[in-house]
Amino acid sequence: MFNIPNFILPDVLLLIFPFVVIGIRLFVTTQSKVPWRMANIGFIAIFFLLNFIPLASGNGKFFICNWKVDDFGVLMREVLMVSALLGMWLSKDYFEHGGDKKPPMHQIAEFIGAIAFATFGGFTVVSACDLLTFFLGLEIATIPMYALAAWNKRDQYGSEAATKYILMGSVATAFELFGFSYLYGFSGSLHFNEIQAAVASGSSPLLWIAVLFLFCGIGFKLTLFPFYTWAPDVYEGAPTPVTAVLSVTSKATAIAFLVVLVYGPLSPIQDKMAPLIALLAGVTLFVGNLGALKQSRLRRFMAYSSIAQAGYIMVALLGPATIAKTAIIYYLFVYAVSNYLAFFVFGIIGHHREETFQSLRGLSKQNPSLAIALAISMFSLAGIPPLAGFFGKFHLFFSGASTGHYALVTFAVLNNVIALFYYLQLIKAAWVDEPDGHLNPLRLTKRQREVIILLSAAVIVLGFLPFLSNNIFAGFTN
Amino acid sequence: MNTILFNSIWVLPLLTVLACVLVPATYEKTLRTIHVTSATIVLAIVCYLTYAIYALSGTPTDPAAAPLALRFFTDIPWLSMFNAHYIVGADGLNMLLLALTAFIVWAGVLVSLKIKGNQKIFFALIQLLATSVYGVYMSFDLVLFFVFYEMEALCMYLMIACYGSGKRDYGGKKLTLTLAFGSSMILATLFGLYFESGATSWNLIEIAKTTLPMDFQMWAFPLMFMGFAVSSSLFPFHFWSPDGHSAAPTAVSMLAAGVMMKMGAYGCLRVAMFLMPEAAKIWLPYVVALLIFNVVLGPFIAIRHKDLKYITAYSSISHLGLIFLGLAALTPIGLRGASLQMISHGFLTGLFFATIGMIYERTHTRDITEMGGIMRKMPFLGVGFVLAGFAGLGLPGFSGFIAESTIFIGAFQQDSTLTRIVTILAILSITTTAVYILQTANRMLHGPLPQKYESLTDGCFREKLVIVVLVACLLFIGVCPGWISELLDQSIAPMIRW
Numbered sequence: 001m002f003n004i005p006n007f008i009l010p011d012v013l014l015l016i017f018p019f020v021v022i023g024i025r026l027f028v029t030t031q032s033k034v035p036w037r038m039a040n041i042g043f044i045a046i047f048f049l050l051n052f053i054p055l056a057s058g059n060g061k062f063f064i065c066n067w068k069v070d071d072f073g074v075l076m077r078e079v080l081m082v083s084a085l086l087g088m089w090l091s092k093d094y095f096e097h098g099g100d101k102k103p104p105m106h107q108i109a110e111f112i113g114a115i116a117f118a119t120f121g122g123f124t125v126v127s128a129c130d131l132l133t134f135f136l137g138l139e140i141a142t143i144p145m146y147a148l149a150a151w152n153k154r155d156q157y158g159s160e161a162a163t164k165y166i167l168m169g170s171v172a173t174a175f176e177l178f179g180f181s182y183l184y185g186f187s188g189s190l191h192f193n194e195i196q197a198a199v200a201s202g203s204s205p206l207l208w209i210a211v212l213f214l215f216c217g218i219g220f221k222l223t224l225f226p227f228y229t230w231a232p233d234v235y236e237g238a239p240t241p242v243t244a245v246l247s248v249t250s251k252a253t254a255i256a257f258l259v260v261l262v263y264g265p266l267s268p269i270q271d272k273m274a275p276l277i278a279l280l281a282g283v284t285l286f287v288g289n290l291g292a293l294k295q296s297r298l299r300r301f302m303a304y305s306s307i308a309q310a311g312y313i314m315v316a317l318l319g320p321a322t323i324a325k326t327a328i329i330y331y332l333f334v335y336a337v338s339n340y341l342a343f344f345v346f347g348i349i350g351h352h353r354e355e356t357f358q359s360l361r362g363l364s365k366q367n368p369s370l371a372i373a374l375a376i377s378m379f380s381l382a383g384i385p386p387l388a389g390f391f392g393k394f395h396l397f398f399s400g401a402s403t404g405h406y407a408l409v410t411f412a413v414l415n416n417v418i419a420l421f422y423y424l425q426l427i428k429a430a431w432v433d434e435p436d437g438h439l440n441p442l443r444l445t446k447r448q449r450e451v452i453i454l455l456s457a458a459v460i461v462l463g464f465l466p467f468l469s470n471n472i473f474a475g476f477t478n
Numbered sequence: 479m480n481t482i483l484f485n486s487i488w489v490l491p492l493l494t495v496l497a498c499v500l501v502p503a504t505y506e507k508t509l510r511t512i513h514v515t516s517a518t519i520v521l522a523i524v525c526y527l528t529y530a531i532y533a534l535s536g537t538p539t540d541p542a543a544a545p546l547a548l549r550f551f552t553d554i555p556w557l558s559m560f561n562a563h564y565i566v567g568a569d570g571l572n573m574l575l576l577a578l579t580a581f582i583v584w585a586g587v588l589v590s591l592k593i594k595g596n597q598k599i600f601f602a603l604i605q606l607l608a609t610s611v612y613g614v615y616m617s618f619d620l621v622l623f624f625v626f627y628e629m630e631a632l633c634m635y636l637m638i639a640c641y642g643s644g645k646r647d648y649g650g651k652k653l654t655l656t657l658a659f660g661s662s663m664i665l666a667t668l669f670g671l672y673f674e675s676g677a678t679s680w681n682l683i684e685i686a687k688t689t690l691p692m693d694f695q696m697w698a699f700p701l702m703f704m705g706f707a708v709s710s711s712l713f714p715f716h717f718w719s720p721d722g723h724s725a726a727p728t729a730v731s732m733l734a735a736g737v738m739m740k741m742g743a744y745g746c747l748r749v750a751m752f753l754m755p756e757a758a759k760i761w762l763p764y765v766v767a768l769l770i771f772n773v774v775l776g777p778f779i780a781i782r783h784k785d786l787k788y789i790t791a792y793s794s795i796s797h798l799g800l801i802f803l804g805l806a807a808l809t810p811i812g813l814r815g816a817s818l819q820m821i822s823h824g825f826l827t828g829l830f831f832a833t834i835g836m837i838y839e840r841t842h843t844r845d846i847t848e849m850g851g852i853m854r855k856m857p858f859l860g861v862g863f864v865l866a867g868f869a870g871l872g873l874p875g876f877s878g879f880i881a882e883s884t885i886f887i888g889a890f891q892q893d894s895t896l897t898r899i900v901t902i903l904a905i906l907s908i909t910t911t912a913v914y915i916l917q918t919a920n921r922m923l924h925g926p927l928p929q930k931y932e933s934l935t936d937g938c939f940r941e942k943l944v945i946v947v948l949v950a951c952l953l954f955i956g957v958c959p960g961w962i963s964e965l966l967d968q969s970i971a972p973m974i975r976w
Contacts, residue, residue, distance in 0.1 A: 326559050364640065368503070368596060375636065384632045385625040391557075394621070398560050401669035410666035410701075417659045424635060424651055432639045432647050464625070466557050473559040 007058035007069040010049050010077065011123045017042045018113035025109035035109040039088055039116075047081040050074060065133035066191060069126075071475045072325050076126040076256050079332045083248040084119040086340040088112050089451055090241040090347060097351045097445070098239070101155055111151065114144040115245055122253040126260065130190040131180050134260070138176065141253045142169055142221070145246060149238040161237025168220055168230040176217030182210035183265070195265035203269060211273065214261065215280065222254035223307045224314070225284040232291075235303035240350055243299055244343035247306045248336045255313050259328060263321045271403075277317050278408045281400075285311025286411075289418040298346050298355040301426065302339075305381060308419060309335060312396055315412050319399030326473045327395035333472075334380070334388035334462055341377035341455040345370055348448060352440040357426065362435025367442050371430045373452045380459045382423040383416055388463035395469070480530055483523050484550035484568055487576060488612040488626075490520050491583075491605040503598040510591050513601045517584040520608075524573075524580040531573050532961060535968060543567050545972040546683055548618070553681075560672070561679040562621035570965030571817055572615040575737075575744060578824040579615065581951060582736040583608045585944045586729035589832050592839075593727060595641050600727075607633040607733055614741050620668050620680040620749070627745070628661045630738060634722075634730070642725040643838075649725025653734070656718035660708025664745070667702040670694060671753060686753055686975075699757035702750045703765070710742030710798045713771035719795060724787035724844075728835025731787065735794045736828035740820045743801045747813065747973070751805065755975040762806040766897050769806070772799025774903050777910035781917065786834045786844040789918055790827065793870055796907065797823045797878075803904060804885040807897065808976060810967070812888025815881055817966045822869070822877035822955055829866040829948040833859050836941050837922075840934045846918055851927030855934040860923045862937075862945035867915035869952045872908055877955035882908070884963075 021042070025035045059068035095108045103111075121141025128134040146169065150162030184190060186206045187198035199207060219227040235243045262270055262277075288308030295301040316327040346355060348370065353359035364371035380389035393416070401409045444452075462468050494516040501508055531549060540551035548567035556564045568576075586604060593600055606629065613626030631654050638650030672680060675688040690698075708715040719739070723731045751758045776796030780789045797819065804816025836859050837852065838844050853860040869876035872883075889901040937945065955962060 323559065364596070364599075368599065372599075379632050385628045387632075390625070390628070395559065397665070397669060401673060404673070406666070406670050409669055413662045413666045414659070416662055417655055420631070420658050421651070421655055424654065427635070428639060428647055428651075431636060470558045 005058060005060050007060075008067060010046050011120065011127070013042075013046055013049070014116060014120045014123060017046070018116040021116075022109050022113045025106060030104070030106040036092060036112070039109075039112045043081065043085045043088060043116075047078065047085065050077050050081060059129070065128065065136070066130045067127050067133070068129040072259065072329070073126040075329045075472060075475060076252070076332075077123050079252050079329060079336060080119050080122040080249060082333065083245065083252060083336045083340075084115055086336065086455075087115050087241055087245040087249065090244055090340065090343060091115070093344070093347055093351075093448060094239055094241050101152055103151060107151075111148070111241075114148050115249075117144040118142075118148075118245065118249055118253075122249060122256065125253050126256045128260070129192045129264075131184060131192075131195075132190055134257075135177065135180060138253070138257060139173065141250070142173070145242070145250060148242040148245065149234060151239055151242065155237070157237040158239070159237075161234040164230050165234045172217045172220030172227070174217075175213050175220075179210045179213030179217060182206055182213065186210060192265045196267065199266060200268035203272075207269070211266065211269075211276075215276065218254050218257055219280070221250060222258070222310050223251070223284075224280050224310060225287045228284070228287070228307045231307055232300045232303040235306075236297060236299045240299075240343060240347045243302070244340055247302065248332075248339055251306065251310060252332050252336070255310075255328060255332070258317060259325060262317055263325070267321070274318055274403070274405070277314055278405060281311050281314030281317075282408055282411055283311075284308070284314065285415050289415050289422070292422045293418070295422075296357050298349070298357070301357075301422070302342065302346070305419075305422075306339070308415070309381070312393060312412060315400040315405075315408060316396040318405050318408070319402045322476045323402055324399045326469075326476055327399040329472050330395050330469050331392035333468060334392040334459070337455055337458045337462065338377050338380040338387075338389050341373060341452065341459060342381065344448070344452055344455065345374045345377065348442060348444065352442050357429045358436070359439060360426070360429040361433040361439065363430040365435055367444070369449070369452070370442065370444065373456045374430050375427050376456050376459050378423040378427055382420045384420070386460070386464045388459050388461075391463040391469065480527060481550045481552060484527055484616070485552060485566060487520060487523060487527075487580075488609050488616060490516055490523075491609045491612070495602045495605045498598060498602055501598070503596060506597050509598055509601060513587050513605065514591075516605070517580075517587045517608075521580040521584045524577050527568065528573050528577045531568060531570060532965060535570075535965065539569075540567065543618070543683055545686075546618075547968055547972055556619075557621065560621070563619045563679055563681060564622060565619040565681055566616040566622075567618050568616070569969035571748075571969040572744070574817075574821050574962060574965060575615045575740060575824075576612060578740070578821050579608065579611050579737045581947070582732055582824060582828045583611075585828060585832055585948060586732045588940050588944050589732070589835055590727060590729040591940065593641060593729075600637065600641055603633045603637050604729060604733070607637070607730075607738075611733070611737050611741060615744065618682045620671065620682060620685070622680075623682075623745075623749070624661070624665060624668060627664070627741065628658075630741075631658050631661070634734070637730045638722065638726045641727045642730070643727070644725050645721065646725040649721040653718045653722030653726075656715060657709050660705045660715065660742070663701050663705030663708070667698040667705070670698050674698075682749065682753070690754060692756060695754045695757035696760070699750060699754045700761050702754075703746055703758075703761065706742040706745035706750060707765075707802070708742065710739050710746070710801065711772075711795050712765070712799070712802055713768045716772065716795050720788050720791035723791040723794075723831070724785055728831060728838075731831040731835070732828045735791070735831060736824045739794065739798055740824055743798065743805065743816065743820055746802075747805055747816070752973050752975070759808065759976045762808060763894060763896060765802060766806045766894075766900050769799045769803055769900055770903065772796055773803065773900070774907050777907050777914060780914040781910065784845050784847050786838070786846060786918070786922070787831070789846075789914060790830045790834060793830075793911065793914070794823070794827050796911065797827070797870070800882060800885050800904060803889050803897075803900065807885070807889040807892045809888045809891045810970060810974060811884060811891060813970045813974070814963060814966050815884030815886075815888045817970065818877070818881035818884055818955075818959070818962065821962070822881040822952070825948055825951045825955070826866055826869040826876075826878060829862065829945065829952065830870070832944055832948065833863040833866060836937055837863070841931060846921045848928070849922045849931075850925035851923070852931065852934070853923040854927055855931060856936045858937045858942055858945065862949065864919050864923070865949050865952070867919055869956075871912045871915050875953065875956050877952050877959070880956055880959045
């Protein structure tokens with residue numbers, strides 16, 4: 001039999017697991033909830049398995065791939081699992097109440113399976129230590145997303161979005177592969193340690209071309225300027241849970257890719273890459289913020305907001321490894337929770353109404369709890385204390401400032417005012433505008449209410465209660 | 479025991495909010511009772527602690543907080559990644575500001591018992607705002623300080639936009655975004671302060687012990703000072719205040735003008751000037767030049783306005799300008815005057831907005847040209863308004879006189895022609911202040927009573943109680959300012975480092 005090392009166990013389980021879920025659905029009725037329950041149990045089990053850190057970290061060779069699971073890998077997997085779990089709950093919502101265009105219930109098994117595959121890709125990215133595995137991971141993380149984006153075959157916008165996404169994504173992949181090939185050409189090895197040694201021993205134009213292409217390639221996936229243009233269309237066209245997964249899991253995978261590279265093989269030239277990173281970060285967050293100002297459709301708005309968030313995350317990459325990794329992981333946690341909270345609210349609105357600002361009118365009078373949840377998630381994304389988003393951004397800026405990039409940090413912080421403006425636009429629609437009689441009434445099921453309360457509480461508490469931030473930091477310093 | 483009580487000042491409002499989450503929104507009476515009780519308890523605690531600090535003066539303060547003379551000092555590790563701690567402490571200055579806040583919050587809760595809309599959310603937001611203000615005054619850790627400082631933005635917009643009047647969305651956004659702009663400037667410099675000082679924590683006292691490089695101070699001080707000054711509406715960042723105040727509901731105007739605008743001046747003194755004294759000495763003369771707008775032109779603008787809240791807002795702008803005059807004097811007496819003015823103006827503007835709100839509830843207009851003869855129907859509210867006006871124009875006997883004269887003495891002590899000229903202009907501007915206050919009082923309270931106001935009634939018991947308490951505070955400070963000056967001097971002396 002295979003000799004499976006401990007540290008790879010969660011990955012292997014996550015890989016087997018979608019097959020089990022999809023397999024089960026062959027043997028049950030179309031309305032059965034068994035695949036969903038299985039998926040739920042499986043995701044939660046893997047999440048808890050990950051928390052068992054002695055089991056989960058280590059390095060070695062498995063199949064033909066080199067693996068190295070360190071603290072960053074473990075924590076990043078937890079982020080991805082949280083995102084997958086929440087994405088799955090959101091899909092359940094979508095499949096049960098998703099309005100006219102919703103796909104048939106029995107497809108949920110495949111849907112969740114695709115999310116699991118994307119998550120597995122993320123797992124691979126954070127634990128790879130050679131270029132081949134690394135590239136495989138990135139592709140495994142991306143290809144299921146293409147399928148997910150095109151899930152509503154009959155929806156014209158959905159198909160357009162998926163086509164755009166596939167085309168753009170393929171180009172990005174080509175860029176990455178090209179960058180990898182130059183990196184290989186420069187160092188003569190696929191293994192990260194040897195690449196790092198080669199990079200440390202001297203740089204050449206070849207290396208810089210590789211770096212440039214790598215940043216271009218990942219720029220597509222992380223929606224960095226100037227490669228972000230696909231995001232608003234895809235975010236709007238794809239089904240709600242896909243948009244949410246796209247904005248969290250994909251983004252987390254892409255940023256993990258950068259973290260692995262910048263603090264791994266490319267770490268000797270991190271300070272030389274700083275101007276490039278700073279430029280990308282500054283322009284991206286500015287463009288994202290400006291783009292969000294004039295949006296009137298909720299998901300386009302979230303697309304631009306998440307472009308800006310990508311810019312903020314990039315700021316952290318300027319710092320030293322420990323601080324930057326803590327900051328990014330903590331931020332991804334709180335970003336995931338805040339973003340999913342927003343998407344749960346938008347999902348509920350989208351089930352009954354069009355997803356525009358207009359549909360939010362009078363929400364605070366008709367459904368105060370939903371309006372409060374919306375305000376909490378928006379204020380958190382805007383970075384207003386004491387909500388988690390503020391502490392997340394504080395971590396990021398702290399990391400950027402720790403190497404003396406005060407100008408960029410000041411620029412990013414001032415950009416927050418623009419961000420606050422457009423988040424307030426949304427809150428205004430929900431809290432200030434008078435109710436509109438033509439809008440369909442909203443109904444919340446018990447489960448939706450529970451999820452929203454849970455996420456709202458998490459957004460409030462994760463910030464000022466120090467356990468999450470302190471534990472992540474302790475994980476890196478021990 | 480006192481330390482626990484001190485920490486409970488900001489915890490209690492938060493607990494009240496949590497407790498009210500469980501009460502359904504339809505039980506409005508229960509909710510109101512809970513909030514009034516909580517505000518009263520906090521007020522009692524703060525009054526007791528203020529007395530305790532006064533009674534303790536002369537005894538040694540907490541050595542951990544040296545050179546500042548702090549008591550009830552608490553230091554608990556909080557966020558380990560950037561060594562943020564939970565550090566709170568009290569000296570005379572912040573204790574008096576806490577007392578001011580507690581009074582205004584208490585009064586604010588009382589005046590808004592009849593507010594329309596979802597009361598559960600409104601009172602929760604008021605308590606959150608109170609938490610934020612208490613926290614700002616108490617904390618001595620820069621991260622903690624900033625968290626509390628920025629928290630206000632969350633509450634202010636919702637309160638103004640949902641419960642305000644007139645252009646409430648516009649006013650609320652203008653206020654929130656301008657304040658957020660200010661706090662962004664502060665946040666940007668905080669990182670610089672931490673890394674450039676080489677300190678191992680964000681403890682204000684520890685950073686003060688290090689010497690910050692001069693080139694850093696030169697860019698950081700103006701950024702931070704102006705960041706704080708935004709919330710104290712220093713020119714050119716004053717524009718949010720008239721629109722914001724006029725759109726806000728009564729309690730929010732009271733809190734915003736009464737205590738929130740003091741947070742900015744307090745931050746300027748406690749953080750910017752205390753940590754970067756060398757740059758303060760170089761930059762503050764330029765601030766004096768900005769004050770010409772606040773102090774001299776502010777009152778003139780107030781004369782031309784017809785809306786009561788706009789008049790009061792511009793009056794606040796001019797009074798807050800005096801605080802900065804006191805700060806820019808860089809003399810102990812000037813700083814004492816500035817601190818006195820913070821407290822005095824808090825009470826007087828609270829009284830102003832409270833009476834305006836009560837009158838507006840009855841007349842449904844704030845336009846003074848449409849009013850007249852109100853004194854005949856509402857003598858109590860009218861007298862309250864006039865007394866607030868008198869305190870505002872610096873009538874001896876009220877707190878305003880003490881504070882302003884101290885500022886003028888302090889500012890004149892400074893050996894700079896510009897400061898002296900501005901001081902003289904500021905003294906002259908009291909006349910302008912008298913013009914708009916007397917003109918407003920005259921148009922509103924006297925003259926023929928319009929037909930539609932025949933059925934108006936005077937204030938009810940709780941409204942009278944608010945007015946009486948606030949007037950009593952103004953008189954109390956005005957008649958016996960000695961003990962306050964004593965408390966202030968003890969806490970200001972260690973902060974003078976230039």
